[in-house]
Amino acid sequence: MVTIKNSELRDLWKQAADGIGEPDDSPVSDGSSEATIIALLKGLQGIIGLVTASPTSNTVQDRLKALADRIGEVAASPTANTLLARLKTLEGYLDGLEAGIGAPSDAAATGDGSLIAIVKQLRAILTDVWNDTNHRLNAALPDVSAEFGSTAGSKGLMIAGSDGSNARAIKTKSDGTVLTELTGRIVEEVVVYNALAIASTGNNLSGIIDVSKYRALSILVRSSLDQSASVRVTSLSSGVPSIRITKSWDTSTAGFVDTAVVIPVDTERWYALHTHPQFAAFLSQPIRQLQFNVVCTVAPTSGSFMLVIWGVPN
Amino acid sequence: MPMPAETQVAVAWALQQDGVTVDESSTVVDAVRQYFNSHSIPYETFSYDDLAPYL
Numbered sequence: 001m002v003t004i005k006n007s008e009l010r011d012l013w014k015q016a017a018d019g020i021g022e023p024d025d026s027p028v029s030d031g032s033s034e035a036t037i038i039a040l041l042k043g044l045q046g047i048i049g050l051v052t053a054s055p056t057s058n059t060v061q062d063r064l065k066a067l068a069d070r071i072g073e074v075a076a077s078p079t080a081n082t083l084l085a086r087l088k089t090l091e092g093y094l095d096g097l098e099a100g101i102g103a104p105s106d107a108a109a110t111g112d113g114s115l116i117a118i119v120k121q122l123r124a125i126l127t128d129v130w131n132d133t134n135h136r137l138n139a140a141l142p143d144v145s146a147e148f149g150s151t152a153g154s155k156g157l158m159i160a161g162s163d164g165s166n167a168r169a170i171k172t173k174s175d176g177t178v179l180t181e182l183t184g185r186i187v188e189e190v191v192v193y194n195a196l197a198i199a200s201t202g203n204n205l206s207g208i209i210d211v212s213k214y215r216a217l218s219i220l221v222r223s224s225l226d227q228s229a230s231v232r233v234t235s236l237s238s239g240v241p242s243i244r245i246t247k248s249w250d251t252s253t254a255g256f257v258d259t260a261v262v263i264p265v266d267t268e269r270w271y272a273l274h275t276h277p278q279f280a281a282f283l284s285q286p287i288r289q290l291q292f293n294v295v296c297t298v299a300p301t302s303g304s305f306m307l308v309i310w311g312v313p314n
Numbered sequence: 315m316p317m318p319a320e321t322q323v324a325v326a327w328a329l330q331q332d333g334v335t336v337d338e339s340s341t342v343v344d345a346v347r348q349y350f351n352s353h354s355i356p357y358e359t360f361s362y363d364d365l366a367p368y369l
Contacts, residue, residue, distance in 0.1 A: 196343075304340045306339075
């Protein structure tokens with residue numbers, strides 16, 4: 001049995017009363033400070049706050065209320081702009097998406113249907129037309145699948161006209177060459193001398209004309225000069241080496257002579273210079289560039305001289 | 315040598331002559347030349363291209 005003296009008991013009660021503190025102790029919310037239980041409870045109460053409609057600012061209750069306001073209430077129509085309201089909207093979108101994708105059990109659909117239903121239909125179509133043995137589509141057209149050189153079938157790929165109709169098959173020769181038809185050709189015109197009113201006996205050199213892009217040439221001249229004019233042509237290359245060809249073979253003299261033709265006095269006629277034997281032989285050779293010179297031995301006093309090239313592009 | 319000072323007048327006259335048309339350059343040049351000759355206007359060799367500024 002333990003015996004406690006009255007004085008000792010009084011000391012113990014005093015220590016306990018000091019620890020509990022007085023009802024008017026100031027609240028202590030600083031954990032590092034020594035305080036009575038009443039002071040600490042008062043401090044803790046100040047931190048937690050009271051459960052009221054408007055808790056004291058910056059208390060735990062105040063923060064919890066603010067958080068609850070932002071989360072929103074669980075209801076059929078949560079308050080707008082709360083977390084629950086946003087989740088409910090998102091849930092609606094997901095429902096729509098889920099309906100659009102469909103369920104794995106959805107049947108294949110030829111018309112409107114879920115994504116799974118349409119994919120199933122596509123799979124069925126591909127399965128029907130795909131020839132897995134030959135690794136090609138079973139829907140190959142007869143002409144496409146025909147052997148080379150075989151008799152053409154009655155069906156084939158058609159190409160529509162520019163009006164979107166009148167589709168026709170492409171025809172070929174027996175060797176496979178596609179049949180084509182020329183409906184015309186382009187002839188370019190180069191005016192070398194544009195009504196040159198020659199008034200002296202000097203040289204009248206033309207510019208250098210690039211004729212390498214032509215596969216056929218016509219050289220046409222017309223003179224209304226009152227004196228005859230000599231037309232001389234030079235085939236030249238401005239490359240390296242620079243080449244100027246002014247002479248061609250003349251069968252009548254069995255020698256090289258200047259490639260020149262005299263155009264008589266005339267007022268109306270056009271002359272096809274390229275048909276002159278000397279010019280024809282000259283022009284039948286590969287030509288890169290041409291330059292002309294027209295000279296009158298007597299200075300004309302009237303009229304003019306024209307020289308035009310017609311070229312058929314390559 | 316530049317074209318004579320009378321070229322503008324010559325071209326205007328040429329275009330008024332029968333059978334002269336800009337569609338046939340030689341008709342214009344021949345008529346201009348005729349004007350130069352009839353008015354004793356000296357000129358050197360020229361072409362339709364030289365008359366283009368006066369047309």
